[in-house]
Amino acid sequence: MTNPFGRLLTAMVTPMHEDGSLDLDGAQRLADHLVRHGHDGILVNGTTGESATTTDEENVAVVRAVVEAVGDKVPVMAGVGTNDTAHSMAAAQAMVAAGATNALVVTPYYNKPPQAGIIEHVRAIAAAADVPVMLYDIPGRTGTALAPDTLLRLAEIPQVRAVKDAKADLYTSSKVMAQTDLLWFSGDDVLALPWLSIGAVGHVAVTGHVAGDQFAAMIQAVDAGELATARAIHRRLIPVMDAIMTITQGAIMAKAALKQLGIIESDFCRLPLLPATAEQHDILRRALDESNITA
Numbered sequence: 001m002t003n004p005f006g007r008l009l010t011a012m013v014t015p016m017h018e019d020g021s022l023d024l025d026g027a028q029r030l031a032d033h034l035v036r037h038g039h040d041g042i043l044v045n046g047t048t049g050e051s052a053t054t055t056d057e058e059n060v061a062v063v064r065a066v067v068e069a070v071g072d073k074v075p076v077m078a079g080v081g082t083n084d085t086a087h088s089m090a091a092a093q094a095m096v097a098a099g100a101t102n103a104l105v106v107t108p109y110y111n112k113p114p115q116a117g118i119i120e121h122v123r124a125i126a127a128a129a130d131v132p133v134m135l136y137d138i139p140g141r142t143g144t145a146l147a148p149d150t151l152l153r154l155a156e157i158p159q160v161r162a163v164k165d166a167k168a169d170l171y172t173s174s175k176v177m178a179q180t181d182l183l184w185f186s187g188d189d190v191l192a193l194p195w196l197s198i199g200a201v202g203h204v205a206v207t208g209h210v211a212g213d214q215f216a217a218m219i220q221a222v223d224a225g226e227l228a229t230a231r232a233i234h235r236r237l238i239p240v241m242d243a244i245m246t247i248t249q250g251a252i253m254a255k256a257a258l259k260q261l262g263i264i265e266s267d268f269c270r271l272p273l274l275p276a277t278a279e280q281h282d283i284l285r286r287a288l289d290e291s292n293i294t295a
Contacts, residue, residue, distance in 0.1 A: 001161060001181040001182070001183055003162075003183055003201060003202075004075060004101070004102060004132040004161065005041050005075060005077060005102055005132065005134060005161075005162060005183070005185075005202070006039070006040035006041020006042075006074055006075055006202065007040055007041070007201060007202035007203070007216075007219055008038055008039050008040060008041065008202060008203055008205065008208060008212065008215050008216050008219060009039060009040075009041035009042060009043045009077065009185075009202070009203075009204045009205070009208075010034055010039060010042070010043065010048075010204070010205045010206065010208035010209055010212065011043045011046040011047065011048040011049065011079075011204055011205070011206055012027070012030060012031065012034065012042055012043060012044050012046075012048070012049055012066070012209070013030070013048055013049060013050070013209065013251055013254050013255050013258065013264075014027065014044070014045070014049040014050050014054060014058075014062055015027050015030060015255075015264045015265070015266070016266060016268045016269075016270070017265075017266060017268065018266050018268050020268060020270055022054075022058055022061060022062065023264070023265065023266070024061060024062070024065040026264050026265060026266075027044075027062055027065050027066055027069075028065050028066065028068065028069035028070075029069075029263070029264075030209075030258070030263060030264060031065075031066045031069045031070045032069055032070060033263055034070075034208070034209070034212055035070045035073050035074055037212035037213050037216075038208075038212035038213040038214075038215060038216030038217070039074065039208065039212050039216070040074050041074050041075050041076075041077060041102075041202075042066060042070060042074055042075075042076050042077065043077045043078075043079065043104060043204060044059075044062050044063055044066050044076065044077070044078055044079070044100075045059045045062060045063065045078050045079040045080075045095070046079040046104060046136075047079070047106075047138075047141065047250075047251070048206050048250055048251045048254060049062070049079065049251075050251055050269065050270055050273065051079050053270040053271070053273075054270075056090075056091055056094065059078070059079075059091065059094075059095060060094050060095060060098045063076065063078050063095045063098040063099055063100050064098045064099060067098065067099030067100070068099075071099055071101075075101040075102055076099065076100050076101055076102070077100065077101070077102035077103065077104055077134065078092075078095040078096075078100035078102070078103055078104065079103075079104045079106065079136075080092040080095055080100075080103045080104065080105060080125060080129065081104065081105040081106035081107075081108070081125065081136065082108070083108040083109050083110050083111050084108075085108075085120075085121045085124050085125065088105070088121070088124075088125045088128075089124055089125055089128035089129075090128075092125050092128050092129035093128050093129065096129050096130070096131055100131070101131060101132075102131055102132045102133070102134060103125070103126075103129045103131055103132070103133050103134070104133075104134050104136050104164065105122055105125050105126070105133055105134070105135055105136060106136040106138065106141075106142060107135075107136065107137060107138070107139070107142040107144050107145075107146060108121055108142065108144070109141060109142040109143060109144075110142075110143065112143050112144050113144065115146075115147050115149070115150045118144070118146065118150060119150060119153055119154060122135065122154055122157065122160065123157055126157050126158075126159035126160055127159070129159065130159060131159065132159060132161040132162070133157075133159045133160045133161060133162075134161065134162040134163065134164050134183075134185065135151075135154060135160060135162070135163045135164065136163075136164045136166070136187065137151075137163060137164065137165050137166060137167050137187070138164075138166035138167070138187060139167055140166070141166075145167055146163075146167075148172060148175065148176050151163065151176045151180070151182070152176065152179060152180060155180040155181070155182050160182070161182065161183055162182060162183035162184070162185060163176075163182055163183070163184055163185065164185045164186075164187040164204045165184060165185065165186065165187050165188075165195065165200075166187035166188050168188060168191060170191075170194055170195065170198055174198050174199065177198075177199050183201050183202075184199060184200040184201060185200055185201065185202045185203060185204050186200050186202070186203040186204065187204050189203075189205055189206055189207045189208075189237075189241050189244075189245055190241050190245060192205070192215065192218065192234070193218060193222070193230055193231065193233075193234045196218070196219060196222040196230070197222060197227070197230075202219065203215055203218075203219065206244060206245060206250045206251075206254055207237065207240055207241050207244045207245065207254075209254045209257060209258055209263075210240065210244075210254075210257045210258065210261060210263075210288070210293050211237055211240060211291070211293060214233050214236070214237055215233075215237075217229075217233055218230050218233045218234065221233065236291055236292065237291055238291070239286075239287040239288075239290035239291045240257075240284075240287045240288055240290070240291040240293055242287060243257075243283055243284045243286075243287035243288075244257060244284070244287075247280055247283060247284075248276070248280060249273055251269060251273060252267075252269055252273055252274065252275065252276050252280075253276060253280065253284060255267035255268075255269060255275070255276075256275070256276035256280065256281055256284055257284055257288065257293075260281065260284065260285060260288065261288070261293075261294070261295040262295055263295055
């Protein structure tokens, strides 16, 4: 299967001003920064983009701004999934109309639908969007995992082309990978190397906000069979992955890191998220130094 998504994407934060309004100029600068640092795809309006607290109108505005900035260089994927099928269909159509070339569809959260309901949910959104779709399997957030048989059936939907896997069950997923031509993406920074080693084609990152070149080099090393090089990159990134992914919520620390490096002006997060504390900034600053991360 051809890959319409790119191989290294970061689930981009949504820059905001200190009053909580969108910083669309900042979003364009950030998207350009990512493209200049190893990314061949961009994801907006995902979890790390604080999509739970942005409006439909704001999501369309972010898509339009990012497409204007980098849409001639890389594909732009938009998170369109909610736990309301009709809402997700309308969001998908609006964001595709604004220029998104791909759609990320998360498993419906909170209402815990049956697997058959998930299949029909995805089918409806995929038909409405009519662009390549990446599934997002993250049961730790949604409360429901995509079962192997469900993934096999979802693979039959023409628009469904890929899976962003944050389930951490490498063996079960490898069996699905062997039975379908779905493109597999790591959805977990700390497992990017294991996923790539068993056949994932790429990675959708959070730490990639500040380590895009390093993750791109990891992908290239695995492609070349240079596993020692890939392991060395993984180990160098451990301090910064720890700081961004394990101290508190990822969007909080990704914004803090970007602010420290002067890439965005504010690390404001909308409630119920809070900006990083002074102590968290200190931990992050040391981690960036240990991993040799600069702007």
